[in-house]
Amino acid sequence: MDITIHNAFLPHLDRDATLAFYRDLLGFEVRKEVGYNDMYWITVGHPDQPGVSLVLHPPAADPGVTEDERRTVTEMMAKGTYAILTLATPDLTATFEKLESGGAEIVQEPIDQPYGIRDCAVRDPAGNLLRINEVR
Numbered sequence: 590m591d592i593t594i595h596n597a598f599l600p601h602l603d604r605d606a607t608l609a610f611y612r613d614l615l616g617f618e619v620r621k622e623v624g625y626n627d628m629y630w631i632t633v634g635h636p637d638q639p640g641v642s643l644v645l646h647p648p649a650a651d652p653g654v655t656e657d658e659r660r661t662v663t664e665m666m667a668k669g670t671y672a673i674l675t676l677a678t679p680d681l682t683a684t685f686e687k688l689e690s691g692g693a694e695i696v697q698e699p700i701d702q703p704y705g706i707r708d709c710a711v712r713d714p715a716g717n718l719l720r721i722n723e724v725r
Contacts, residue, residue: 593640593641594641595640595641595642596632596641596642596643596644597641597642597643597644597674598643598644598645598646599643599644599645599646599672599674599713599715599717600645600646600647600648600662600666600671600672600715600717601629601631601645601646601647601713601714601715601717602647602648602663602666602714602715603714603715604624604629604631606714606715607629607631607645607713607714607715608631609714610693610713610714611631611633611643611645611713612633613691614687614688614691614692614693615676616635616636617633617634617635617636617643618633618634618635618636619631619632619633620632620633620634620642628647628649628650629645629647630644630645630646630647630650631644631645632644632645633645643674648662648663648666666715666716666717667716668716669696669712669716669717669718670718671716671717672717672718673717673718673719673720674717674718674719674720675719675720675721675722676719676720676721676722677721677722677723677724678721678722678723678724679723679724679725680723681699681707681708681709681721681722681723682699684709684721685698685699685709685721688711688721693711693712693713694711694712695709695710695711696709696710696711696712696718697709697710699723706722706723707722707723708720708721708722708723709721
């Protein structure tokens with residue numbers, strides 16, 4: 590079977606903060622932006638990975654989600670327990686320093702994990718947890 594990952598989805602709450610983080614701080618390119626009323630879907634991706642995109646979507650957009658569910662999702666996002674994305678970099682120290690100096694919310698400084706991975710963790714402006722692995 591020939592199958593690849595094309596899109597992954599993460600919720601976001603604030604268009605400007607989301608663009609500042611993913612475009613300006615992480616260096617992802619904006620591939621598509623769709624607005625409807627006060628909601629925005631923003632598709633971003635690393636310039637070296639044209640076939641893989643991250644779709645940042647409003648958590649309140651699904652008409653099948655109840656108000657209680659929206660509130661729960663928003664609360665979980667704020668705590669960093671709703672969604673997790675793992676990124677990779679060849680130089681974790683330099684990446685971490687850029688994120689820290691750019692004002693990213695630091696969850697965990699770079700550390701050598703006992704299971705063989707060196708990583709760190711930050712939260713995006715919506716609270717989504719991003720783990721960053723050093724991959725050489």
